[in-house]
Amino acid sequence: MANKKVDVAIVGAGWVGGIIAAELCKQGLEVVAIERGHDRSTAQFQDDHDELRYAIRNELFQNTANETQTFRHNLAETALPIRQLGAWLPGTGVGGAGVHWNGQTWRFHPRDFQIRTETIDRYGASAIPANMAIQDWGITYDELEPYYDKFEYMAGIAGKAGNLKGQQIAGGNVFEGPRSREFPVKPPADTPLMALFRKATTSLGYHAFTGPTANLPTGYKNPDGIERGQCTYCGFCERFGCEVGAKADPTVTVLPVAFKTGKFKIINYANAFQVKNDGKTAQSILYYDSMGRVQEQPADIIVLGSFMFNNTRLLLNSKLGTPYDPATATGVVGRNFCYQAGGGGASAWFANEEFKRYMGAGALSCAIDDFNADNFDHTGLGFLGGGSITVGASGARPIQSLSVPPGTPAFGSAWKAAVQHYYKRVVSVGFQGESPAYQMHYMDLDPNYRDKFGNPLLRLTFDWQPNERAMIAFAGTKTLGIMQEMVPNGQVAKGGPLSPTSADLISGGPGSLPAHFDTTAYQSTHITGGTIMGADPNTSVVNNYLQMWDAENLFVVGAGNFPQNAGFNPTGTVGALAYRAAEGILKYHKNGGALV
Amino acid sequence: MTDEEQTVPPADPPGSSRMTRLGLLHRGAVAGVTGVAAGSLLGVGEAKAAPEAAPPPLQFLTAWEFDYVTAMAETIWPTDDLGPGAREAGVGYYIDGQLAGSWGKGNRFYLNGPFYTPADTGHGWQVPMTPADIYRAFLPGYDNYVRHTYGAGYPNLTAALQTTAMTDLQTGKASIPIGGATAYASSDFYALFRENVLEGMLADPSYGGNKNMVGWKFIGFPGDPMRHGDLYFEYIFSDKAYPFAGKPLPLQPAYAKQGVTAGAAATGSKTPANAASNKLMGGM
Numbered sequence: 106m107a108n109k110k111v112d113v114a115i116v117g118a119g120w121v122g123g124i125i126a127a128e129l130c131k132q133g134l135e136v137v138a139i140e141r142g143h144d145r146s147t148a149q150f151q152d153d154h155d156e157l158r159y160a161i162r163n164e165l166f167q168n169t170a171n172e173t174q175t176f177r178h179n180l181a182e183t184a185l186p187i188r189q190l191g192a193w194l195p196g197t198g199v200g201g202a203g204v205h206w207n208g209q210t211w212r213f214h215p216r217d218f219q220i221r222t223e224t225i226d227r228y229g230a231s232a233i234p235a236n237m238a239i240q241d242w243g244i245t246y247d248e249l250e251p252y253y254d255k256f257e258y259m260a261g262i263a264g265k266a267g268n269l270k271g272q273q274i275a276g277g278n279v280f281e282g283p284r285s286r287e288f289p290v291k292p293p294a295d296t297p298l299m300a301l302f303r304k305a306t307t308s309l310g311y312h313a314f315t316g317p318t319a320n321l322p323t324g325y326k327n328p329d330g331i332e333r334g335q336c337t338y339c340g341f342c343e344r345f346g347c348e349v350g351a352k353a354d355p356t357v358t359v360l361p362v363a364f365k366t367g368k369f370k371i372i373n374y375a376n377a378f379q380v381k382n383d384g385k386t387a388q389s390i391l392y393y394d395s396m397g398r399v400q401e402q403p404a405d406i407i408v409l410g411s412f413m414f415n416n417t418r419l420l421l422n423s424k425l426g427t428p429y430d431p432a433t434a435t436g437v438v439g440r441n442f443c444y445q446a447g448g449g450g451a452s453a454w455f456a457n458e459e460f461k462r463y464m465g466a467g468a469l470s471c472a473i474d475d476f477n478a479d480n481f482d483h484t485g486l487g488f489l490g491g492g493s494i495t496v497g498a499s500g501a502r503p504i505q506s507l508s509v510p511p512g513t514p515a516f517g518s519a520w521k522a523a524v525q526h527y528y529k530r531v532v533s534v535g536f537q538g539e540s541p542a543y544q545m546h547y548m549d550l551d552p553n554y555r556d557k558f559g560n561p562l563l564r565l566t567f568d569w570q571p572n573e574r575a576m577i578a579f580a581g582t583k584t585l586g587i588m589q590e591m592v593p594n595g596q597v598a599k600g601g602p603l604s605p606t607s608a609d610l611i612s613g614g615p616g617s618l619p620a621h622f623d624t625t626a627y628q629s630t631h632i633t634g635g636t637i638m639g640a641d642p643n644t645s646v647v648n649n650y651l652q653m654w655d656a657e658n659l660f661v662v663g664a665g666n667f668p669q670n671a672g673f674n675p676t677g678t679v680g681a682l683a684y685r686a687a688e689g690i691l692k693y694h695k696n697g698g699a700l701v
Numbered sequence: 702m703t704d705e706e707q708t709v710p711p712a713d714p715p716g717s718s719r720m721t722r723l724g725l726l727h728r729g730a731v732a733g734v735t736g737v738a739a740g741s742l743l744g745v746g747e748a749k750a751a752p753e754a755a756p757p758p759l760q761f762l763t764a765w766e767f768d769y770v771t772a773m774a775e776t777i778w779p780t781d782d783l784g785p786g787a788r789e790a791g792v793g794y795y796i797d798g799q800l801a802g803s804w805g806k807g808n809r810f811y812l813n814g815p816f817y818t819p820a821d822t823g824h825g826w827q828v829p830m831t832p833a834d835i836y837r838a839f840l841p842g843y844d845n846y847v848r849h850t851y852g853a854g855y856p857n858l859t860a861a862l863q864t865t866a867m868t869d870l871q872t873g874k875a876s877i878p879i880g881g882a883t884a885y886a887s888s889d890f891y892a893l894f895r896e897n898v899l900e901g902m903l904a905d906p907s908y909g910g911n912k913n914m915v916g917w918k919f920i921g922f923p924g925d926p927m928r929h930g931d932l933y934f935e936y937i938f939s940d941k942a943y944p945f946a947g948k949p950l951p952l953q954p955a956y957a958k959q960g961v962t963a964g965a966a967a968t969g970s971k972t973p974a975n976a977a978s979n980k981l982m983g984g985m
Contacts, residue, residue: 152952152953152954154925154926154927154952155905155952156903156904156905157900157904157905157908161900162804162809163809168809169809169810169811170807170808170809170810170811170812173811176824178821178823182820182821183817183820185817185819185824185827186811186813187811187824187825188810188811188812188825188826188827189809189810189825189826190809191825293938294938295938296937296938297939297940336934337926337927337931337933337934338933338934338937339926339927339933340926340933341926461936461937461943461946463922463923463946464933464936464937464943465937498937501922503903503917503920503922504899504900504903504904507899507903507920515871515895516776516777516778516867516871516895517776517777517779517864518779518781518783521778521779521781521783522783524919524920525783525784525919525920528920528921528922529920529921553815554813555813619822619823620821620822621821621822621823622823623822623823624823624824624825625823625824625825625826
């Protein structure tokens with residue numbers, strides 16, 4: 106027998122589920138979240154400064170034994186399962202990946218939302234490679250701004266505006282879109298390394314600013330009345346839960362607000378696998394309960410708020426929407442699978458100077474945006490797009506933070522000496538690059554491999570393309586230039602034998618990407634697409650309220666909505682879209698019908 | 702050819718008295734048995750060390766495997782003038798515990814078939830084996846390779862030859878068939894093993910390695926950041942040196958956490974930065 110029908114049922118209790126639940130419950134709607142994992146709170150993280158358990162053995166992430174993705178580099182290959190976590194770390198459990206994130210909270214540029222239009226306007230249609238499938242979002246930055254604002258004030262994001270109502274402000278990110286008001290919390294101070302980066306980039310004529318952060322530098326009370334204390338800079342953010350609640354996560358922000366209304370319930374250990382539907386209307390969420398029995402949660406409105414892989418898989422398993430076909434570039438579900446390109450960074454190993462690298466916060470950083478998006482002229486460069494350049498102090502947990510100069514042996518006494526000398530003396534400038542969409546990059550159901558319940562795994566088709574290789578090569582020259590300014594006497598390491606302590610060493614120059622995309626090396630969990638938003642039902646799954654074109658009472662929300670990925674961390678935009686969807690759901694609940 | 706090369710089979714059956722004795726000798730050294738105590742063990746030929754010096758029982762590795770793994774770990778992180786190596790840190794015990802535990806048994810690995818040898822790079826683990834299976838299958842094959850190539854088992858090679866033999870893994874030069882197939886490259890085992898050694902040197906000592914926090918002391922990592930009190934915020938934004946960088950403290954379970962704020966008071970700290978948050982935590 107089905108559960109009691111509710112107003113709204115949501116798959117997943119992470120940022121998306123939590124934000125939507127809080128907003129709807131405040132308006133008196135009854136909401137149930139179907140969550141495959143267990144309950145979580147700060148109390149569980151009181152002794153989590155354990156790098157092995159959390160960062161290496163992956164305590165907080167999706168269990169790949171139960172469910173993973175298969176991966177291939179091109180349409181001709183047989184996809185192989187990703188048998189252990191590597192390139193990305195999808196979350197699970199209450200709070201989702203919002204529990205283990207770093208807290209870097211960006212707004213995408215106005216150009217990012219109109220990438221196709223603006224690229225053609227500035228460079229002509231021929232500048233876009235034939236197979237590159239970048240498209241506009243169907244929403245503008247200005248339309249999304251109020252929802253960004255809402256997310257930032259709820260989460261207590263610390264930073265300094267670089268553009269207030271169109272007026273550029275030095276010290277903030279002058280390339281950002283206009284903000285309607287200042288950040289809710291003042292930015293943290295500079296660490297010595299951030300100060301070094303700020304000085305170097307400023308003297309090069311770039312525009313340095315403090316990275317916007319969800320790790321509170323001071324106490325904060327948000328509009329919902331939720332009070333949180335300040336960060337301890339323990340250096341255990343990404344891959345860990347925050348034991349003091351200083352890192353904004355759903356369990357210390359929106360979920361308590363939803364619960365307080367008495368209108369919200371989470372069903373734990375419930376694995377949603379299908380949306381029951383008649384092709385036009387979503388009727389219920391089908392899920393396996395903790396005993397593996399099929400259960401049914403009916404609702405007037407259904408929201409898919411799980412991680413982007415799972416949102417796409419749920420639609421495909423539910424036979425909702427037309428699956429994307431890469432041969433003809435028709436269909437929508439699974440379309441425009443994108444990632445992000447790294448590999449354009451630079452590092453320096455100091456002879457003497459030390460940094461307290463083990464101290465930090467996930468989003469404590471200094472950044473420049475001069476080489477992101479279309480903030481610089483691409484004429485003659487041979488690629489589109491760019492990325493953010495940052496120096497971060499996110500905490501050097503030792504197992505993962507032993508960096509030695511190129512040319513150092515990989516083991517033995519010489520390596521050991523370098524490890525000791527450089528643990529506190531290595532600094533890196535990182536590049537987080539855009540990942541444009543391509544016709545052949547998509548997601549569908551794998552024909553060979555299944556999850557623990559017997560449902561097909563999601564199959565990913567993706568590889569690095571010439572545009573990103575050219576972008577990364579370019580980025581590497583820029584980060585090297587910054588590093589040389591930061592370390593004026595640094596010798597650019599060429600490999601070969603080194604005497605580690607005699608000189609400052611730098612590694613950098615034209616960046617490169619591996620021959621093929623590597624599923625084993627962690628890059629980021631910033632994976633996007635599959636349920637993209639847009640203005641045209643032929644090329645998008647949802648409209649700009651994240652309402653599905655093919656089923657008006659179904660909302661699909663998350664990074665899967667990005668038609669292509671920008672050169673920033675995604676959570677700020679995911680949060681904004683969740684607030685936008687909540688508003689759309691309330692409208693739909695009142696009046697019904699298509700919202701666009 | 703050494704004595705051991707002639708007498709020790711590659712994969713000695715567990716419980717062989719000679720291997721158990723040899724293994725325990727090495728293990729005794731790991732556990733910090735003095736030269737005198739080790740000598741007495743040799744003389745008596747009986748594996749009974751003093752209770753306080755007794756090494757913990759192995760949970761997965763055989764004595765022969767333990768010996769091998771420990772010698773190989775010493776090549777990665779050797780004992781030298783700069784400080785203790787993997788043997789003294791107990792890396793062999795760390796690896797033993799990991800292989801006996803859920804990770805070694807394939808927890809969180811997707812091991813459904815079918816299995817294929819990847820046509821190109823970037824696909825990672827593609828064998829129907831757990832890490833424990835891999836160690837068990839790989840080490841005898843590697844031992845065979847090392848004996849044929851360098852004339853003795855790894856633990857008995859000179860340090861220089863051990864480095865060469867390890868480099869053969871790193872580069873994939875050593876071809877080690879597992880179950881008649883070579884889908885698992887020796888460079889894959891090298892990467893796995895090296896990572897395990899780093900973990901054994903730098904994970905919390907409760908996992909059996911990083912004994913006396915030798916790894917953390919070596920690089921200057923302070924261990925659990927809050928054990929000396931909530932102090933980082935007083936240091937992170939300045940050039941001021943953190944006084945406890947060389948004095949690490951291990952994880953302390955929440956149920957045992959007492960006197961954290963007392964520690965802060967002792968160093969003249971202000972109210973802990975997280976006091977407000979701690980108050981809030983009751984709400985969730």
